[in-house]
Amino acid sequence: MKMTLRWYGSKYDTVTLEQIRQIPGVKGVITTLYYKQPGELWTQEEIHALKEEVEAAGLKIEGIESVNVSDAIKTGSADRDKDIDAYIKTLENLGKEDIHMVCYNFMPVFDWTRTELARKRPDGSTVLAYTQEAVDALNPEKMFDSIAGDMNGTVMPGWEPERMAKVKELFELYKDIDNEKLFENLVYFLKAIMPVCNKYDIKMAIHPDDPAWSVFGLPRIIINKENILRMMHAVDDVHNGVTFCSGSYGTNLENDLPDMIRSLKGRIHFAHVRNLYFHSPTNFEEAAHLSSDGSFDMYEIVKALYDIGFDGPIRPDHGRMIWGEVAMPGYGLYDRALGAAYINGLWEAIEKASTRGI
Ligand code: DNO
Numbered sequence: 001m002k003m004t005l006r007w008y009g010s011k012y013d014t015v016t017l018e019q020i021r022q023i024p025g026v027k028g029v030i031t032t033l034y035y036k037q038p039g040e041l042w043t044q045e046e047i048h049a050l051k052e053e054v055e056a057a058g059l060k061i062e063g064i065e066s067v068n069v070s071d072a073i074k075t076g077s078a079d080r081d082k083d084i085d086a087y088i089k090t091l092e093n094l095g096k097e098d099i100h101m102v103c104y105n106f107m108p109v110f111d112w113t114r115t116e117l118a119r120k121r122p123d124g125s126t127v128l129a130y131t132q133e134a135v136d137a138l139n140p141e142k143m144f145d146s147i148a149g150d151m152n153g154t155v156m157p158g159w160e161p162e163r164m165a166k167v168k169e170l171f172e173l174y175k176d177i178d179n180e181k182l183f184e185n186l187v188y189f190l191k192a193i194m195p196v197c198n199k200y201d202i203k204m205a206i207h208p209d210d211p212a213w214s215v216f217g218l219p220r221i222i223i224n225k226e227n228i229l230r231m232m233h234a235v236d237d238v239h240n241g242v243t244f245c246s247g248s249y250g251t252n253l254e255n256d257l258p259d260m261i262r263s264l265k266g267r268i269h270f271a272h273v274r275n276l277y278f279h280s281p282t283n284f285e286e287a288a289h290l291s292s293d294g295s296f297d298m299y300e301i302v303k304a305l306y307d308i309g310f311d312g313p314i315r316p317d318h319g320r321m322i323w324g325e326v327a328m329p330g331y332g333l334y335d336r337a338l339g340a341a342y343i344n345g346l347w348e349a350i351e352k353a354s355t356r357g358i
Pocket of ligand 1: 066103104111207318330
């Protein structure tokens with residue numbers, strides 16, 4: 001595996017490349033052109049400039065999170081082929097710049113959903129949290145306003161204010177889209193982009209829906225083992241793979257994470273590793289990465305990745321806000337650095353135990 005940290009770009013991130021480089025074992029970043037709208041073309045010059053900036057800091061771009069997919073593609077509207085063409089050209093430009101992994105999602109309207117961005121834990125740290133009760137009590141049009149005050153002045157991925165201003169229209173766009181239709185549109189998109197992915201060896205890594213169930217009655221499909229395997233079979237190409245995000249699949253306690261990892265052998269192209277602490281199956285908060293701080297056995301998760309021979313980029317995921325840091329919720333420096341160190345430690349122990357036959 002290649003340990004990385006997500007970095008939003010110098011204009012948007014409170015964390016610098018110099019800081020990232022000093023985290024032991026982190027040699028690469030997962031980044032993006034954060035200002036790009038879904039459906040917009042990424043030019044080779046823009047990608048090249050980003051790459052030069054990262055490399056000048058002694059790091060490497062290990063993949064993109066995200067090249068976002070437009071609502072036209074997700075809903076299968078008349079404009080989708082135009083947007084797919086732009087997506088293909090973007091992939092081609094990434095390939096020419098030697099970038100070979102792209103994370104994206106196929107969630108309607110809202111990307112990942114949390115109902116609190118700064119829930120206080122007993123140790124005084126603050127974390128992102130979710131309760132189904134809060135979602136059920138909320139008018140979806142007010143979802144953004146309900147959390148906007150806790151974003152620490154940052155723009156959170158999937159929660160861009162311009163996009164959220166159109167939330168009513170977005171709901172309208174998806175009114176006739178059910179799970180089956182959304183799945184068909186995903187397959188259509190994947191079939192269209194596979195030739196360019198094959199040509200440039202670009203591994204597509206779909207991010208799961210988070211939480212792994214329907215919110216506000218919207219369709220959600222990338223939620224469990226059965227659905228992902230269906231997607232893998234529908235477009236049976238190694239470049240059609242997944243981002244294994246423990247914190248997203250893990251929102252549904254019925255998902256057996258190590259088992260899912262084992263059944264996706266060869267098709268996990270990117271891993272997000274983090275822990276959750278459950279008060280009840282529909283009330284959870286994001287914990288520190290350490291197993292004992294949350295509800296998951298992180299050793300078993302990392303061990304499963306090791307056992308399937310996972311060699312792609314991995315990153316610590318949302319961190320707690322600690323030590324007075326003010327940053328994008330989930331994406332500060334300190335707790336993610338602790339997460340990287342912990343995952344590196346687990347990996348080293350598992351690797352040495354395995355190679356020494358312990
Ligand atoms: C949240 C992230 C997601 C993810 C996208 C991928 O913190 O994991 O926003 O990047 O869903 O497109």
